[in-house]
Amino acid sequence: MENKNERLFDLPSLLASNGGPIPLSRAGIYAAAANGDIPTVKIGRRRFVPSWFIDQLLTPPSSQGA
Numbered sequence: 001m002e003n004k005n006e007r008l009f010d011l012p013s014l015l016a017s018n019g020g021p022i023p024l025s026r027a028g029i030y031a032a033a034a035n036g037d038i039p040t041v042k043i044g045r046r047r048f049v050p051s052w053f054i055d056q057l058l059t060p061p062s063s064q065g066a
Contacts, residue, residue: 006051007050007051008041008043008048008049008050008051009048009049009051009054010046010047010048010049011029011030011033011040011047011048011049012026014029014049014054015029021054021057021058022038022057033047033049038053039053
């Protein structure tokens, strides 16, 4: 995940053990992608996660005051 210009990320590069932002096991990340918890784009036989989802994960929630 070093290249900020990437728009799609392969699932293994998102694992925390590989330096990515998602603290799941390899099986867990594939299961989350299969059931729709992680949005993916299928290209050929491979699945990729769009960069907007990664940005959403890394952006802290905004505090909405009264």
